Each structure stands twice: as C-alpha cells, then as structure tokens.
Amino acid sequence: MNMAGYAFRRFLGALPTLFIIITITFFMMHAAPGGPFDASRRLPPEVERNVKAAYDLDKPLWQQYALYLGKLAHGDLGPSFKNKDFTVTQLIVTGLPVSVRLGLSAMALALFFGSLTGIWAALRQNRWQDYSAMTIAMFGITIPTFVTAPILSLIIGIYGVHLFGQEFSLPVGGWGGGALRNMILPVTVLALPQIAVIARLMRGSMVEVLRANYIRTARAKGLSTHRIVLGHALRAAMLPLVSYLGPAVAALLTGSLVVEQIFGLPGIGRYFVQGALNRDYTLVMGVVICYAGLIILLNFVADILLALLDPRVRLS
Amino acid sequence: MLLSIRDLNVHFSTPDGDIHAVRNVSLDIPEGSCLGVVGESGSGKSQLFLGAMGLLSANGRATGSVLYRGEEILGTRKVHALRGSKITMIFQDPLTSLTPHMTIGNQVMEALGRHMPREEARLRVREMLDYVRIPEAARRMAQYPHELSGGMRQRVMIAMATITGPDLVIADEPTTALDVTVQAQILEILRALKSEKHTAMALISHDMGVIAGNADRVAVMRHGEVVEEGAVDLIFFAPAHAYTRMLLDAMPRIDKGEPNHTATGAKLLAVKDLQVSFPVAQGPFRKPKQLRAVDGVNFELAEGETLGIVGESGSGKSTIARAVLQLLPANGGNVVWLGRDLSQETQAEIRKARKDFQIVFQDPLASLDPRQPVGVSIAEPLKALMPGLARDDIRARVRAMMDKVGLDPAWINRYPHELSGGQNQRVGIARAMIVEPRMVICDEAVSALDVSIQAQIVALIKHLQAQTGLSLIFISHDLSVVRQLAHRVMVLYLGRVVEMASSAALYRQPRHPYTRALLSAVPTPDPRAERAKKRVLLAGDPPSPLDRRAQLSFLKSRLGEDNPDAEQYRPQLLEVEPGHFVAEFD
Numbered sequence A: 001m002n003m004a005g006y007a008f009r010r011f012l013g014a015l016p017t018l019f020i021i022i023t024i025t026f027f028m029m030h031a032a033p034g035g036p037f038d039a040s041r042r043l044p045p046e047v048e049r050n051v052k053a054a055y056d057l058d059k060p061l062w063q064q065y066a067l068y069l070g071k072l073a074h075g076d077l078g079p080s081f082k083n084k085d086f087t088v089t090q091l092i093v094t095g096l097p098v099s100v101r102l103g104l105s106a107m108a109l110a111l112f113f114g115s116l117t118g119i120w121a122a123l124r125q126n127r128w129q130d131y132s133a134m135t136i137a138m139f140g141i142t143i144p145t146f147v148t149a150p151i152l153s154l155i156i157g158i159y160g161v162h163l164f165g166q167e168f169s170l171p172v173g174g175w176g177g178g179a180l181r182n183m184i185l186p187v188t189v190l191a192l193p194q195i196a197v198i199a200r201l202m203r204g205s206m207v208e209v210l211r212a213n214y215i216r217t218a219r220a221k222g223l224s225t226h227r228i229v230l231g232h233a234l235r236a237a238m239l240p241l242v243s244y245l246g247p248a249v250a251a252l253l254t255g256s257l258v259v260e261q262i263f264g265l266p267g268i269g270r271y272f273v274q275g276a277l278n279r280d281y282t283l284v285m286g287v288v289i290c291y292a293g294l295i296i297l298l299n300f301v302a303d304i305l306l307a308l309l310d311p312r313v314r315l316s
Numbered sequence B: 001m002l003l004s005i006r007d008l009n010v011h012f013s014t015p016d017g018d019i020h021a022v023r024n025v026s027l028d029i030p031e032g033s034c035l036g037v038v039g040e041s042g043s044g045k046s047q048l049f050l051g052a053m054g055l056l057s058a059n060g061r062a063t064g065s066v067l068y069r070g071e072e073i074l075g076t077r078k079v080h081a082l083r084g085s086k087i088t089m090i091f092q093d094p095l096t097s098l099t100p101h102m103t104i105g106n107q108v109m110e111a112l113g114r115h116m117p118r119e120e121a122r123l124r125v126r127e128m129l130d131y132v133r134i135p136e137a138a139r140r141m142a143q144y145p146h147e148l149s150g151g152m153r154q155r156v157m158i159a160m161a162t163i164t165g166p167d168l169v170i171a172d173e174p175t176t177a178l179d180v181t182v183q184a185q186i187l188e189i190l191r192a193l194k195s196e197k198h199t200a201m202a203l204i205s206h207d208m209g210v211i212a213g214n215a216d217r218v219a220v221m222r223h224g225e226v227v228e229e230g231a232v233d234l235i236f237f238a239p240a241h242a243y244t245r246m247l248l249d250a251m252p253r254i255d256k257g258e259p260n261h262t263a264t265g266a267k268l269l270a271v272k273d274l275q276v277s278f279p280v281a282q283g284p285f286r287k288p289k290q291l292r293a294v295d296g297v298n299f300e301l302a303e304g305e306t307l308g309i310v311g312e313s314g315s316g317k318s319t320i321a322r323a324v325l326q327l328l329p330a331n332g333g334n335v336v337w338l339g340r341d342l343s344q345e346t347q348a349e350i351r352k353a354r355k356d357f358q359i360v361f362q363d364p365l366a367s368l369d370p371r372q373p374v375g376v377s378i379a380e381p382l383k384a385l386m387p388g389l390a391r392d393d394i395r396a397r398v399r400a401m402m403d404k405v406g407l408d409p410a411w412i413n414r415y416p417h418e419l420s421g422g423q424n425q426r427v428g429i430a431r432a433m434i435v436e437p438r439m440v441i442c443d444e445a446v447s448a449l450d451v452s453i454q455a456q457i458v459a460l461i462k463h464l465q466a467q468t469g470l471s472l473i474f475i476s477h478d479l480s481v482v483r484q485l486a487h488r489v490m491v492l493y494l495g496r497v498v499e500m501a502s503s504a505a506l507y508r509q510p511r512h513p514y515t516r517a518l519l520s521a522v523p524t525p526d527p528r529a530e531r532a533k534k535r536v537l538l539a540g541d542p543p544s545p546l547d548r549r550a551q552l553s554f555l556k557s558r559l560g561e562d563n564p565d566a567e568q569y570r571p572q573l574l575e576v577e578p579g580h581f582v583a584e585f586d
Helices: A003-031 A045-054 A061-073 A088-123 A128-142 A145-164 A180-210 A213-220 A225-255 A257-263 A269-278 A281-309 A311-315 B045-052 B078-082 B104-112 B118-131 B150-162 B180-197 B208-214 B232-237 B242-250 B317-324 B347-356 B374-385 B391-404 B409-413 B421-433 B451-468 B479-485 B503-508 B513-521 B527-532 B548-554
Strands: B003-014 B017-029 B034-039 B060-068 B087-090 B168-172 B200-205 B217-222 B225-231 B267-280 B289-302 B306-310 B332-337 B357-360 B439-443 B471-476 B488-493 B496-502 B573-577 B580-583
Touching: A003 A061, A003 A281, A061 A281, A088 A128, A088 A180, A088 A225, A088 A257, A088 A269, A088 A281, A128 A180, A145 A180, A145 A257, A180 A225, A180 A257, A213 A225, A213 B087, A225 A281, A257 A269, A269 A281, B003 B045, B017 B034, B017 B045, B017 B060, B017 B225, B034 B045, B034 B208, B045 B060, B045 B168, B045 B200, B060 B078, B087 B150, B104 B118, B104 B150, B118 B150, B150 B168, B150 B180, B168 B180, B180 B200, B180 B208, B180 B513, B200 B208, B208 B232, B208 B527, B217 B232, B217 B242, B225 B232, B225 B242, B232 B527, B242 B451, B267 B317, B289 B317, B289 B471, B289 B496, B306 B317, B306 B479, B317 B439, B317 B471, B347 B357, B347 B374, B357 B421, B374 B391, B374 B409, B374 B421, B391 B409, B391 B421, B421 B451, B451 B471, B451 B479, B471 B479, B479 B503, B488 B503, B488 B513, B488 B548, B496 B503, B496 B513, B496 B573, B513 B548
Parallel strands: B034 B200, B034 B217, B087 B168, B168 B200, B306 B471, B306 B488, B357 B439, B439 B471
Antiparallel strands: B003 B017, B003 B060, B217 B225, B267 B289, B267 B332, B488 B496, B496 B580, B573 B580
C-alpha cells in the first residue's frame, strides 16, 4: 500500500470534518448570550459601537462567518478579543508546546507502567496479584485529577520540604521553563488514571490473546514464557490499546486544563476555559481548530500503527 | 517404547464443577509407528495429548504417568525440553494456530531454537519448506499466514513440527478444515514423514477414513475413555466394541451401497445461465476486481428429486443456494420457479413465494437466534408466511413438527444453547419444514456434526422427503454424504459445472479429471482399500477464483489464447451419455 497516498486521502477526508466542526462551534459561540465586550463595567455606547466595528461584530452573523472563513483560509486565526496585544496564533504557539510536552510525557509514563502492570496481571490471571492490581487500577480510574493533584502537592511539595529540605522536594507549581523538576508532579498526576486504564485494557486483551490457538502452538514449540509474550502475544494484545491511544492522547492534551490550572502551567487548556467564559470568539475558535486537528492527526497515527502491527490490516 | 501413557486422567475445574475429561487412559506408541486416536467431539482425544504434553489451559490438571523412553515426563521440567524438539505437535485450523503478525519463515525458524547462525537457520527453513512441498519457499518465508491458503498454512505447521527432527509428531485433526483434495496432499506428506524420516505419529481424528489410511494401531475414545484399542485391521474388520461398530456403520461410504436412482417428477425449478459476481477490493487506488463466484450455471430440479451440489471451498456452491433463493442478487441468468421467473419479480412477490422454498444452514447454533426459545424460532416462518393462523393452531403445528423431526415437543421453550448440535440442526430442519415447502436447500447442513449425529440427520432428511415428496438441493463438500441422498449430482469447480450426472453414473464412472481427483481423495474407512488405493493427487494450490484462466486448469490447450474472458474459450458442457454432462478437458 502506498503510505503517502493513503495519508493524503485521509487528509482530504478530514477537511469536511474540520469544516463542520468550525461551523458548529462558530454559530454555537455566537448563540451564547453576551459578547466579548459585556463586562460588569459597561462601556459607553459609542465606544462599544466603535470597538464592535473594529472587530466586525456589527455585521450580520453570516458575514462574520464568511469573513472568518476567509481569514482562516490564509492561516489567520485573528486577534484575541481579550488578550489585546496578542493574536490567537501567538497564544497557541506559546501554549501548545507546554500542553504537548505534558500530555506526551504523561502518556509515555502511562504506557510503560500500564502495559507492564497489565501483562503482569494477565500472566497471573485470577490470582491474588491479578485481583489486587486491578482493584488498585479501579481506584486510579475513579479518583479525579483535582483530588490527586492537591494531595500529591501536599505530600511531596509541602511535607517533603519540611522533612528533606527545599532541594530534595519538588515544586508544586510553575513551569520553570520546562524543567524536569517542575514537570514530575503534573505529569504523574496526569498519568495516574491513564496507567490504570491502560493496565486494565492490556490485561483484558492479553488474557484474550493468551487463550489463542497460536499461543498454544508457541507453547508446543517449547518457547519460554517471555519469548511467547514478547514475540507472539504482545503485538496482538497491543491492538486494542493502540485504538484507544489515539483518542486518549488527544484527551490528555485537551483535558490537561485542570492540571494546568492547579499547577499554574502556561498550557493552552486555560485559554479554552477563559476564552469560553469571556466570549473571546476567536480564541475559542482557534483552540477548537487546534484540538480538532490534533484529534484527527492522532487517530490517523493510531490507524497507521495498527496497520504496522497487524499485517492483515495492511491489505484491506 | 517411545511414549507410554499410563492411567492418565485430565480434570478441568469450571464454574459448573469438575469435568473429568480423560479417564484412566493407557496407550503406547512404539518408535516409528502411527497410533490413530479416533472419537467424536468431547471424547477427550485432544485433551489426552495436551494433558500429556503439559499444554492444558490454566484450569486443567493432568495426573498419571507419561514415560518418554522409560523416563517420567508428566509435570516435570523434562517435558519442556522435549516439547518442540523431540515431541512436536500439529494443530487443527492452521489460520488461528499460526501467529498472524509473524512471517512464516520466522515462525519455522523459531522452532529451531537459537543455537544456530542465522544464515544456516534460514537455509534449514528453506529446505524444510521445500520438503513439505511449498512452492517458491524462499519468497514464502517473508509472507504472513493470512497470505497463504489453508493447505499451505498446514504445510507450514508440518514444517514447524518436523524441522527439529522429532521422534514423535502429535497431529491433532491435521486435515479437518481442509478441502478433500488438499487433505489428500497433506496426508501424503505425513505418510512420507513416517516412511522417510521414520517419525512416530499420534494421529487424532474424528474421521475413520483418515485413520484407516494412516494408522498402524487405533484407539477408539468415547467420554474420555479408550473403549477399544488394537491393530488397524482388527478395529476396522473385527471391531469388538459396540461403539466402534456404531461409528463404522455411521460413516457415509463413498464406495459402498446402492446409489439412489433418478427420480422423475414435474419440473419445479429451472436455473439458466446463473451468474453472480462480487467486487473484490485490490487496494485503495485500484479498481475492484470482479470475482465470478458463479459463472454460468444451468440446472433443473424435479418434484421429489434430490440434487447434490458438490465442490470445494470457493467453488460457488453456497452462492448458488443464496442466488436461487433470491437472498443475493444475481448478475445474470434466470431462476424459474414453477414457470415464474423470480429474477423479474418484486421483493413483495418473492416474499410470498418463500413459503415454497426454504433453507437449512450449516452451523445450527449460529443460525438460530440465541435469545429465542426454539419453539419461537420454528413458529416464526409460519407467522411471516402464513398470516392469520390462530395462536393455538401455530402451537399445535410447532409441536407436531418437532415431533416429526425427532424433538421432544416438551422442549418448545428451550433455548438453542441448551440443546446439542444435532438437536439444534433438527430445529433448523423443523423451521424450514413447518411452512410445508416444496423445496428445501440444505447448505452443508450436516457438515458440522459428528458422524453418528450426521447419519441420524441424513436419515431424517430422507424420511421427511419420502413422507412429503419434497425436492431437495443438498450442498456439501463431502462426496460420501451426498452419495447417501442425491439422485443427481453436480460437481462445481470455480463457479462452473465440470460434471453433472445421475448419482449412479457419477460415482461409478466419473469422467472429468477433477471429479476423479475429488473421488479418489475421499478417504474410505477401509484400511486395505486405502493401502491399495492409487491416489490421483492434484498438484499445488487450488487456483484463485479471481484468476479467470483458472477455469482452464483442465483444458490447458486453450490457455494460449489471448483473451481468457471470451466465452468461446471456456470449457463447455458436453452430453456424453443421456443425462451425463461433462465439461471439456484435455
């Protein structure tokens, strides 16, 4: 199969999806009551009129929509209504790398520990090790990040300082220019529920695969357990995981806003919330487009990975 | 003694309690000999050897003694060392038994172990693939299991099991999912293994015919026990146990018994030049290719007659059934039912006509709704096709029908999973017969059943036909079963008829080379006949149905023509005797 051609076809297929998302978001944002310049302190009517005219907000909605699409086609996401000195593109370009680093690090951490736990539990299926690992994982899934984040901050950041001194504890907030010390806590908090989900997924699919006839063949060949798991079972067991991974990475990148808020990190998650609350139309639109693009891209990557893992998918 | 099994017991602990799957089995396999283990499903024949080799699933437990050259191996570390080197296994269904994401070269190489330079290992693998007659072995090594046909995959399995030079190969139903001609090729390889490499073999099979042609000694298993064990001739010609006799009697024989004579009645169905093709995707940028599943098939069916349709996988036999029943759109040709051309009629009209033609499917459990009691399944066609019947009337009819097909009417509220395979197939037959159709198509209706059950269902179908004067189209890959039922037989090859004749003429005097190969490939449960048999083996893989030239496999003289699609180059049916049609061949 021609990979470049396939990628191009997928890209073309994604355009209508993106267009629909943009359209729906645009009209929904504008349907919400209020506007970017409705603050508690009202502007004088003539000032408000001038400001609105400057941002084309006085034109009919369909005209604003057409203008927005026109700018978008040139890659211009427009100015932010609230952060007056910045364009939306500037805000995203500074915020996105932070979110991406957070999300990807958390996912890598989750993948490693989650898979390991899952395989370990599957090989001890229905024994106490399996049951306890899966029970702990259930806790990991049910406890939300806004609970784990303060608790971890408290234990490591505050008590840690008292016990071991400043240099041996971790900062509980701030980006610190992306220093490893600053990333450990937020990444751990983000990764915990993912570790749990991945462990359960991996255990389930590994148990399934270990029952397959070809695993029996591998055992009959006299292979060792680790060779059976690594050579024969792992790739097949990873398939459901990879399907989950595309949307999950996207969710981590977009869903980190709680963690970004708690740890005071300059990611783009906060722009989403601030923008929506402030009716900062262009900012919300920009972040939505960015997220939608990421989700589409990550799902595409997941599909490619699936094809690489399973030779049967490559043909169809 | 190479392998001695003594008092082996296998237990499984399940949520429903302990299952005693193998009971006190003792067997011996001498060097270089073949022990056949025969039994129906659930007899414990597979679990016996999985248990002996320490390959039971996690909830299984084997006790007793297994001696390899006099040394205890059951549950010891020794069995790990032997497994895959001195004692190897071949499993049924090579598609699921090979790792899907590993090239076959690597899978075979892995069996060798890691104590060899890679180049030498590759060479050994290539030689082995050549030995099991895989053409273009070097290219095949880089392929994945799904890119190979079933027969080729089974050869890979055999290569994997023999590359280490084992003393004993345990072959568990090695040919069960394969077409008969492919089965014949695989059995030939296994025989060569025994005679050339002097490898001992445990051949596990449900098929007495496969056992007869290969085993030196035979053990017959039932409910986890060996009921009889002895030399192959003794078991087949002087069986001591009633169960062995029953198994032998239940085997449909291709070489014995009077064939059914032609039935003559009014013409019910006429199929003219039927064509069905499916688009097959060739990748994202290429146009799909048309697979001609049925390519110009003609036949007629008279009242009270049974037409057998025989063919290997991909021959189009099931497609014919679905096209005749209008369950699938035909691309060309006509299906004329009682003088009405069904291909011209609307869906509503066809629906009404369905009362007269019904179908019985292969997998009885899968083709019944698991959430419906069997009584409801049987009653459903009545409600759909004969509206206006009173509830009591429907109930009475269902009970009467269940009685007719040998089901206890008290089971009317049971669910399919509570019945056995044979009982579910009786439900399937009852469901088809309840609307009193004039024709029933049985699509591999007995293929999934054990021989003893198969014999009962065949007898039931015959009985129902004698009672009601029903016409039947009996589709099967099993030529022996078709012989029990059919008045006329049609042999399909890649969507075209290669031979059609009365059952008597076809089985006694097959004319077409393909029919001959098919017939000679069917193993008979007669060790002497099997030993004496001269086998007509087809070479290589069955051709792809996508290859339009494949239909000319037996008419190679026309292969040179530039356009294989042209009608005039395709083999035509010639009437060699009244009622006996044979396609042209070289």
